Amino acid sequence: MAAGSTVLPFSRRREPRVEIRPARSDEPVARTLDEAGFGPHVARLLGYPRDSPDGEILVAATGRSRLVGGACCASFGATGWIGALGVLPRMRRRGVGELLTHAAVEWLEARGARTVLLYATEMGRPVYDRSGFVTEAPARAWRGTPPGPPPSGLRRLRPTDRDAIRELDAACTGETRRPVFDMLPALLGLGFERDGRLAGYTLNTPWGAGPAVIAEDEEAGEALLRGLVLEAQPLTLTVPDDNEAGARILSGWGFQPVNTALRMRHGPPVGHDPTRMFGLFNLFWG
Numbered sequence: 521m522a523a524g525s526t527v528l529p530f531s532r533r534r535e536p537r538v539e540i541r542p543a544r545s546d547e548p549v550a551r552t553l554d555e556a557g558f559g560p561h562v563a564r565l566l567g568y569p570r571d572s573p574d575g576e577i578l579v580a581a582t583g584r585s586r587l588v589g590g591a592c593c594a595s596f597g598a599t600g601w602i603g604a605l606g607v608l609p610r611m612r613r614r615g616v617g618e619l620l621t622h623a624a625v626e627w628l629e630a631r632g633a634r635t636v637l638l639y640a641t642e643m644g645r646p647v648y649d650r651s652g653f654v655t656e657a658p659a660r661a662w663r664g665t666p667p668g669p670p671p672s673g674l675r676r677l678r679p680t681d682r683d684a685i686r687e688l689d690a691a692c693t694g695e696t697r698r699p700v701f702d703m704l705p706a707l708l709g710l711g712f713e714r715d716g717r718l719a720g721y722t723l724n725t726p727w728g729a730g731p732a733v734i735a736e737d738e739e740a741g742e743a744l745l746r747g748l749v750l751e752a753q754p755l756t757l758t759v760p761d762d763n764e765a766g767a768r769i770l771s772g773w774g775f776q777p778v779n780t781a782l783r784m785r786h787g788p789p790v791g792h793d794p795t796r797m798f799g800l801f802n803l804f805w806g
């Protein structure tokens with residue numbers, strides 16, 4: 521998990537020098553990213569890049585080793601994700617965000633990424649534009665409660681579902697998210713079965729945010745979303761705008777749009793199918 525460090529010289533502006541390097545285990549990264557705007561839940565999300573052999577947390581630190589920003593990386597081999605990239609408000613507009621972005625791209629490319637992906641906030645977009653990312657499409661977070669009762673055709677996931685989940689996931693995302701699946705101690709979620717095989721799943725992870733919901737088509741997607749009535753309410757679900765069925769189902773149930781983020785990529789397009797993604801932001805990070 522070692523990564524080289526980069527030093528940004530600010531002597532011209534009489535600023536402390538900022539170094540980008542992997543976080544040490546005793547550093548208060550969660551507090552820094554909370555203060556950078558991600559809120560206290562970020563502590564739980566950091567569990568994956570911290571514990572996975574295919575993840576890393578990079579920090580921006582001043583000469584006195586004070587953290588001023590950070591970013592998370594999740595490598596899936598040919599693809600990789602950047603998440604939770606933030607800089608403390610008092611240290612913004614000095615190039616630290618751009619430096620973190622370059623370091624994260626480098627870290628992922630060194631592990632084989634041809635394409636680096638992320639979901640950008642409005643604040644992040646100009647930084648990523650300048651760093652060579654192109655915009656793909658928006659996704660919207662919806663908040664609300666699905667109507668019950670859970671429909672038939674749904675069942676709890678079983679340990680034997682792992683291969684089917686991985687296959688369905690790869691067909692929809694165009695990525696091999698095996699590193700995340702391998703870190704899951706148990707498959708917590710629901711499966712939708714049709715003709716004796718899995719046509720969709722919901723999956724909770726220990727790292728919060730989600731659940732991830734992948735479904736072959738609208739029928740499976742709607743059944744799975746309805747089944748989420750079994751979860752604590754209200755729920756936040758993030759769905760690509762290109763999944764018109766997903767947005768229609770949630771708005772029809774009275775879910776309210778909360779915010780949007782833009783999927784951006786650095787490198788060639790990844791053949792994914794947003795119409796089969798009914799819940800993002802879990803399987804690191806999109």
Ligand SMILES: CC(C)(COP(=O)(O)OP(=O)(O)OC[C@H]1O[C@@H](n2cnc3c(N)ncnc32)[C@H](O)[C@@H]1OP(=O)(O)O)[C@@H](O)C(=O)NCCC(=O)NCCS
Nearest residue numbers: 557605606607612613614615616617618640641643644646
């Ligand atoms: C997005 C974010 C990480 C950017 O961090 P940052 O350190 O301010 O980023 P940079 O300094 O590289 O770039 C920001 C702006 O400062 C400008 N800038 C960079 N160096 C500068 C300098 N030396 N002097 C003056 N301006 C400078 C850049 O041109 C850029 O301007 P623009 O946005 O108008 O194009 C930060 O605003 C943040 O943490 N936001 C909240 C969390 C968030 O939304 N993160 C993105 C998640 S996808």
